[in-house]
Amino acid sequence: MPGLWTDLESLAAVAAAKKLVAMTTRTDAVIEDLRELIAALDKRVPHLEREGERAIARDAAELRAAAINRLRELEQPSWRNS
Numbered sequence: 001m002p003g004l005w006t007d008l009e010s011l012a013a014v015a016a017a018k019k020l021v022a023m024t025t026r027t028d029a030v031i032e033d034l035r036e037l038i039a040a041l042d043k044r045v046p047h048l049e050r051e052g053e054r055a056i057a058r059d060a061a062e063l064r065a066a067a068i069n070r071l072r073e074l075e076q077p078s079w080r081n082s
Contacts, residue, residue: 027074034071038064 041064046057 031071031074034067034074037067038071041067 041060044060046060047053048057
């Protein structure tokens, strides 16, 4: 049955490759979304005279920092090649 095992191994390799491509595609989409989020937060101008604006600005800064950290994680070559 060596032929059967070879076929099964080939199928497993194809399935693994498809999964890796799908993961890479999703990761690329997340990276693009994070970049867009960071750009949008950078464009936002806080209006500190408005009620609640300081909290919004603080939350936006925290969100931006978290997005940058996640972007760095996803862009690490060691993660993308594993």
